[in-house]
Amino acid sequence: METGVIIVGAGPVGLMLACELHLGGVNVTVFDKLPAPSGESRALGFNRRAAETLDQRGLLTGLGRFRWGPMGHFGGVRFDLGMLEEDHSGVLGLSQARTEAMLAARLAELGVPVRRGLEVTGVREESDGVVVTCQGPAGAGEHRARYVVGCDGPHSTVRTAAGIPARRWEATRGMYTAELTGITLRPRPIGERLPGGHMVVCTPLGEGRCRIVIHDKDLPPHQDPARLTFPQVADAWRKLTGEDIRHASAQWMWACDNAAALATEYRRGRVLLAGDAAHAMPPLAAWSLSAGLQDAANLGWKLAAHLAGRAPEHLLDTYHAERHPVGEQLIRNAQAASMLYLGDADMDPLRGVLGELVEHKEAAGQLAGIVSGLGIGYDLGPGEHPLLGRRMPPHQELTRPDGTRTRVAELLHAERGVLITTDGADGKTAEIAQDWAASVDVVTGTWTPDVPDAPGSTGPAGPAPVAVLIRPDGYVAWTAPGSDRDLADVLAHWFGAPGTPGTPGALHRTGA
Numbered sequence: 147m148e149t150g151v152i153i154v155g156a157g158p159v160g161l162m163l164a165c166e167l168h169l170g171g172v173n174v175t176v177f178d179k180l181p182a183p184s185g186e187s188r189a190l191g192f193n194r195r196a197a198e199t200l201d202q203r204g205l206l207t208g209l210g211r212f213r214w215g216p217m218g219h220f221g222g223v224r225f226d227l228g229m230l231e232e233d234h235s236g237v238l239g240l241s242q243a244r245t246e247a248m249l250a251a252r253l254a255e256l257g258v259p260v261r262r263g264l265e266v267t268g269v270r271e272e273s274d275g276v277v278v279t280c281q282g283p284a285g286a287g288e289h290r291a292r293y294v295v296g297c298d299g300p301h302s303t304v305r306t307a308a309g310i311p312a313r314r315w316e317a318t319r320g321m322y323t324a325e326l327t328g329i330t331l332r333p334r335p336i337g338e339r340l341p342g343g344h345m346v347v348c349t350p351l352g353e354g355r356c357r358i359v360i361h362d363k364d365l366p367p368h369q370d371p372a373r374l375t376f377p378q379v380a381d382a383w384r385k386l387t388g389e390d391i392r393h394a395s396a397q398w399m400w401a402c403d404n405a406a407a408l409a410t411e412y413r414r415g416r417v418l419l420a421g422d423a424a425h426a427m428p429p430l431a432a433w434s435l436s437a438g439l440q441d442a443a444n445l446g447w448k449l450a451a452h453l454a455g456r457a458p459e460h461l462l463d464t465y466h467a468e469r470h471p472v473g474e475q476l477i478r479n480a481q482a483a484s485m486l487y488l489g490d491a492d493m494d495p496l497r498g499v500l501g502e503l504v505e506h507k508e509a510a511g512q513l514a515g516i517v518s519g520l521g522i523g524y525d526l527g528p529g530e531h532p533l534l535g536r537r538m539p540p541h542q543e544l545t546r547p548d549g550t551r552t553r554v555a556e557l558l559h560a561e562r563g564v565l566i567t568t569d570g571a572d573g574k575t576a577e578i579a580q581d582w583a584a585s586v587d588v589v590t591g592t593w594t595p596d597v598p599d600a601p602g603s604t605g606p607a608g609p610a611p612v613a614v615l616i617r618p619d620g621y622v623a624w625t626a627p628g629s630d631r632d633l634a635d636v637l638a639h640w641f642g643a644p645g646t647p648g649t650p651g652a653l654h655r656t657g658a
Contacts, residue, residue, distance in 0.1 A: 149175050149291040150453045152278050154266045154304050156183070158242060159421030159438035160297035161249035161260075163446050165203065168256050169561040170450020175291075176258070177280065179265035183250070186398045187241035187325055189432035190349060190357060191215075194236050195519025196436040198540045199443045202558040202620050208248040212240045219336055220513045221486025223497055225504035230511055232539070234518035239351060242435065269294055269307040269417060276416045292453060295418045295445070297438075300407060300426030308417040311410050312426075315477070317367030317403035319488075322360040323429070324379045329394035331356055343490040346386050359429075361488055362386060367403035374401040404428040404484060406477050412466040420445055425473035427480045430487075436519055437476050444469055447561050447618035456585050457642040468524045479516050524621060527636065531611060531628025537620045544568075544591040551594055554616070557587070561618045563641055568592050570612040575626065575633060579615075581644035582637045586615075 156178035214235040268279040296304025347359035421438030451457035503509040515521020526535040540555035563586035615624040
């Protein structure tokens, strides 16, 4: 069987993308140079929108128990999420290794191969596909696919091989991260600022286990992580805190810096980029992981639809058009937050002004939308409804004609478009969508109990839409009333020509 897509990189982004592509009917294989998962915790959680993205596919419960963060902050300036009508809290203290393990287990259930110990050395595009060259235990080899996606981190081999340039922001300072056992330290979960532009972070992870981050302004950038030793970490911690941690055991350590990079193209022909391969930034509250999971959700259904013949190739161009501006904003916001977070006393006046601003609901809502990802909006055509181009709140419930209730997130589990029609909808609305039954499910009901909130805002979304078209990634492409485009045109844009052959979804098969 021909491989539809080769994904390079078995981190959370690559694994999530593989799940999305398989769900869309694509034959996909994941390559990774490591012989086994590293088990390193790395990012400790993700933001609200990333959690919603997992929930839309029924994956969030697979993570087991975790906790939500009731307070928000931007660069260390706290604001109260409780003042907002919509929940912006993110997932805290969840090891990236757990997220990877959950996604890997899901792929194993689906029978999607993850081939480890294969280091990609090159990518060559041909007229009808791509050739990926690898070096593995059996020596060098070549593998063909119709597309390749680089999810292989900030030093992406795929990006380099494809000749895709990246805009770079050079590093100005280094930092150390370590996960320790056999020690109990005073918690500093969002950081403790020290004189001279220094900071230390300590996040408890359970009995006798914690994560520390050392932001020493004097640490040089561009250090080799492989050469970092625990005595270096212990000395740097003692220098800033006076605390001796030499008796602890380091489960893993990492030296990094504040460099950033943004690929100029997220797609070049049959080569695409996602996650850190597309937008690399210094570690900051798992922003990069959160954005990478959303890259996967945006790209997966589009690439699958094209490969399955349900949508034209131009649909892939919307991936760059939508996600590249988000990457730009991500880096800008991270740099702004870092200045506030790590700046010395000269930044105190700005911190004070911002602290006063976020006591107001509108300002807090704006910052919360940035941090949570709920403020993301795409240009999905003309119209005035606040939900247009925004994510449909997945917690919003619909009461079906038989009296049962279902959340919007549950309607998106199959990675299909969903057209919801409620009381007052034009009877022709559902009729029109029947021509796209291969890609779109039609669901009827009434909103329960009230109107969805406008994502990223602090108030209601206005008049409830009597009909709403939701893309497979959860974003609203059309509403009635509120959209200025014809429904058939919108359906054709996102899901191809009417009558495109395919397999009807479960909702149609059951006659729901």
